[in-house]
Amino acid sequence: MGRIHLHGVSKSFGPVTVIPPLDLAIEDGEFVVFVGPSGCGKSTLLRLIAGLEDVTEGRIEIDGRDATRIPPARRGLAMVFQSYALYPHMSVRRNIAFPLRMAGLPRAEQDRRVEAAARVLNLTDYLDRRPGQLSGGQRQRVAIGRAIVREPAAFLFDEPLSNLDAALRVGMRLEIAELHNRLGTTMIYVTHDQVEAMTMADKIVVLNAGRIEQVGSPLDLYRRPRNLFVAGFIGSPRMNLLGGEEARRHGAATIGIRPEHVRITPEGGPWRGTIGVSEHLGSDTFLHVRCDGIPEPVTVRAGGEVGLHHGDTVFLTPDPAGLHRFDDNGQRIE
Amino acid sequence: MSTRHSRAAARLMMTPSVLLLLGWMLIPLGLTLYFSFLRYNLLMPGTETWAGWSNYYYFLTDPSFTTAVRNTLVLVGGVLVITVAGGILLALLLDQPIWGRGIVRLLVIAPFFVMPTVSALVWQNMFMNPVNGVFAWLAQTMGMRPFDFFGRAPLASIVWIVSWQWLPFATLILLTALQSLDQEQMEAAEMDGAGPLSRFAFITLPHLARAITVVILIQTIFLLSVFAEILVTTNGGPGMATTTLTYLIYVQSLLQFDVGMGSAGGVIAIILANIVAIFLMRMIGRNLDR
Ligand SMILES: Nc1ncnc2c1ncn2[C@@H]1O[C@H](COP(=O)(O)OP(=O)(O)OP(=O)(O)O)[C@@H](O)[C@H]1O
Ligand SMILES: [Mg+2]
Numbered sequence: 214m215g216r217i218h219l220h221g222v223s224k225s226f227g228p229v230t231v232i233p234p235l236d237l238a239i240e241d242g243e244f245v246v247f248v249g250p251s252g253c254g255k256s257t258l259l260r261l262i263a264g265l266e267d268v269t270e271g272r273i274e275i276d277g278r279d280a281t282r283i284p285p286a287r288r289g290l291a292m293v294f295q296s297y298a299l300y301p302h303m304s305v306r307r308n309i310a311f312p313l314r315m316a317g318l319p320r321a322e323q324d325r326r327v328e329a330a331a332r333v334l335n336l337t338d339y340l341d342r343r344p345g346q347l348s349g350g351q352r353q354r355v356a357i358g359r360a361i362v363r364e365p366a367a368f369l370f371d372e373p374l375s376n377l378d379a380a381l382r383v384g385m386r387l388e389i390a391e392l393h394n395r396l397g398t399t400m401i402y403v404t405h406d407q408v409e410a411m412t413m414a415d416k417i418v419v420l421n422a423g424r425i426e427q428v429g430s431p432l433d434l435y436r437r438p439r440n441l442f443v444a445g446f447i448g449s450p451r452m453n454l455l456g457g458e459e460a461r462r463h464g465a466a467t468i469g470i471r472p473e474h475v476r477i478t479p480e481g482g483p484w485r486g487t488i489g490v491s492e493h494l495g496s497d498t499f500l501h502v503r504c505d506g507i508p509e510p511v512t513v514r515a516g517g518e519v520g521l522h523h524g525d526t527v528f529l530t531p532d533p534a535g536l537h538r539f540d541d542n543g544q545r546i547e
Numbered sequence: 548m549s550t551r552h553s554r555a556a557a558r559l560m561m562t563p564s565v566l567l568l569l570g571w572m573l574i575p576l577g578l579t580l581y582f583s584f585l586r587y588n589l590l591m592p593g594t595e596t597w598a599g600w601s602n603y604y605y606f607l608t609d610p611s612f613t614t615a616v617r618n619t620l621v622l623v624g625g626v627l628v629i630t631v632a633g634g635i636l637l638a639l640l641l642d643q644p645i646w647g648r649g650i651v652r653l654l655v656i657a658p659f660f661v662m663p664t665v666s667a668l669v670w671q672n673m674f675m676n677p678v679n680g681v682f683a684w685l686a687q688t689m690g691m692r693p694f695d696f697f698g699r700a701p702l703a704s705i706v707w708i709v710s711w712q713w714l715p716f717a718t719l720i721l722l723t724a725l726q727s728l729d730q731e732q733m734e735a736a737e738m739d740g741a742g743p744l745s746r747f748a749f750i751t752l753p754h755l756a757r758a759i760t761v762v763i764l765i766q767t768i769f770l771l772s773v774f775a776e777i778l779v780t781t782n783g784g785p786g787m788a789t790t791t792l793t794y795l796i797y798v799q800s801l802l803q804f805d806v807g808m809g810s811a812g813g814v815i816a817i818i819l820a821n822i823v824a825i826f827l828m829r830m831i832g833r834n835l836d837r
Contacts, residue, residue, distance in 0.1 A: 284737075285734075286737060287740075296729065296731050300732060302756075312740055363739075
C-alpha cells in the first residue's frame with residue numbers, strides 16, 4: 214500500500230513562500246517523478262511528504278490516514294538521500310540493519326532481511342566493509358538497501374544519482390526501474406534531469422517555483438505540454454519556441470515545434486535558412502539553422518548521417534501535426 | 548618537496564632549529580638526570596657527592612609517593628570525566644538555535660582565559676569559603692550548615708576548579724566536531740526510526756569519538772602538571788590530601804631544598820607520564836588513524 218494524497222499543502226520559510234498551496238494524488242504502486250529547475254522546491258516537497266519539514270498549511274494523507282502530524286519514522290516511508298547519508302562508522306551490514314534494529318526486530322530476522330536485500334542489490338561481498346571503502350555506485354546501493362529492508366509503503370528518492378558519473382547513472386537508473394517493477398512499491402523520485410524523468414516515470418510532476426505546472430505520463434507531457442514552461446523543459450534537445458510573425462500566422466503568441474517534427478526538404482519549403490552548428494551523435498544529427506524572418510535559431514533532427522555542413526542553405530518543412538500553439542499567457546491553445 | 552634535491556635542501560634548512568630544540572630539551576633533561584644521582588642539598592652547598600640510586604630508592608619508598616600518584620590519578624581522571632561529559636552536554640546545547648547564542652558561546656569560552664591562580668583564588672575565597680563564600684551564604688539562607696569545601700573535600704574541590712577551567716576547551720573542540728556532523732545522516736536516522744537517545748548513541752557519539760580522543764590526550768598532558776591551583780588553595784594539604792606528583796617534587800626540591808631527591812622525582816614523573824601516554828595511545832589512539 215502506498216497512496217499519498219496532498220490537499221492544499223503549502224510551505225513557507227519565514228516570510229518566503231517556497232511552495233504555494235498545491236494538491237497532488239499519488240496512487241499505490243506508481244513511479245512518480247518530480248522534475249523542475251534547481252531551486253523550484255522539489256526537495257522541499259519531498260521532505261514535506263517524508264515529514265522532515267512541517268507543512269505550513271494543508272493536509273497529507275498516506276493510505277487514507279491523516280499523516281500531517283505523524284513523525285517521519287511512523288509514516289512508513291523510506292528515503293534515499295542525495296549524499297546517501299550512510300553511517301560512516303558502521304559496516305554495510307549494520308547500516309542496512311539499522312532501521313530493523315531500531316524497530317527492535319530479533320537478530321535472526323534482521324540477518325535474514327539484510328542478506329536478502331544484499332542479494333537483490335549485489336552487495337553480498339561488501340557486507341563487512343565500511344561505507345568509506347565503497348565506490349559511489351555501491352554506496353548508492355547500500356542506501357537503497359537500507360530503504361528496502363524496512364518494506365516501506367513508499368520510497369522517496371532525492372536526486373539519488375546526481376553524484377554518479379554518466380555511465381553509472383544509466384546503469385543505476387535501470388536498476389531502480391527494475392526494483393520498482395519487482396517490488397511494485399510506490400516510488401517518488403526527485404530529479405532535475407528530464408531524461409531520468411522521461412525514462413523512469415509512470416507519472417511526471419513538473420514543478421516551477423513551487424507550483425505544479427503539469428502532471429501526466431511522460432508521453433502526455435511530451436505530446437501535449439500544457440504551457441510554455443513544460444514545452445521548453447521536457448524533451449532533449451528542447452522544443453523550438455518561435456514567436457513573432459511566424460507565430461502570428463498560426464494565430465498564436467508562440468508556437469512550438471520539436472526538432473524531430475521539422476523535415477529538411479532540399480527542393481523547397483516554407484522556411485529557408487543557413488546551417489550553423491551541427492552536432493553529430495552517430496544515430497542522429499542535430500542541425501542549428503538560422504532561418505530568414507525567424508529571430509530564434511531552429512534546431513532540426515536529421516537521421517543518421519547527412520551530407521550537410523556549416524553554411525549550406527536548406528529548406529525546412531514543419532510537420533503541422535507536431536505544431537504546438539501557445540497564447541499570450543503561455544497556455545496551450547487546443 | 549618531492550625531488551631528492553629539494554628534500555636535501557629542506558633537511559639542511561631545518562638543521563639549525565632541530566639542533567636548537569634538541570639542545571633546549573636535552574640539556575635540562577641531562578642535568579636533571581645527573582642531579583638525580585647526586586646527594587645535592589641547597590642547605591649544604593659544595594658538598595655534592597655521588598649517591599647512586601639512593602635518591603630513587605627513597606623517593607619511591609616514601610609513603611607520600613603512593614599518595615601523590617593516587618591523588619594525581621584522581622585529579623586527572625576526575626577532571627577528564629567531568630569535562631568530557633559536561634563538554635558534550637554543553638556542545639549539544641550550544642548547537643541548538645537558541646536566542647542569544649553568540650553571547651552564550653562567548654560566556655562559555657570565558658573561563659579558559661582566566662589565569663589558573665586567579666580562578667583558584669576566586670573559587671576559594673568567593674565561592675567555597677565556609678564563612679564568606681557564596682555557597683556558604685546559600686546554605687545558610689536555606690537553613691543548612693555551610694560546607695567547608697577545602698577542609699572536608701579538598702581534592703574534590705580542586706578537581707572542580709580545574710574542571711571549570713578546562714570545560715570550555717572540551718566544549719569548544721566538541722562543538723566544532725558536532726557542527727561537522729552531516730545533517731542528512733541525522734535525518735536518515737530519524738526516518739529509520741531512531742529516537743533522540745538512539746540518534747545520540749548511534750550517530751552523534753561515534754561521530755564525536757575522534758574529538759573526544761583529542762580532548763582526552765591534550766588535557767591529560769596539561770592536567771598531569773597542574774600546580775598553581777594546589778599551591779594557591781591548599782598547599783598540598785590538609786596533610787597529604789591534595790599533594791600530586793608535581794606538587795611533591797616541588798616540596799622535595801624547593802621546600803626541603805633536596806635537589807637530588809627532587810630531580811629523581813622529576814625523572815620518575817617523566818617515566819610515569821610516558822607510561823600513561825603509551826597507555827592512552829594504545830587504548831584510544833586507534834580512533835585517530837581512521
Ligand atoms: N531551510 C530553508 N530556509 C529557507 N529557505 C529554504 C530552506 N530550504 C529551502 N529553501 C528555499 O526553498 C527553495 C526550494 O528549495 P529546494 O531545496 O526544495 O529546491 P530543489 O528544487 O530541490 O533544488 P535542487 O534541484 O537544486 O536540489 C529554494 O529557493 C531554497 O532557497
Ligand atoms: Mg534538491
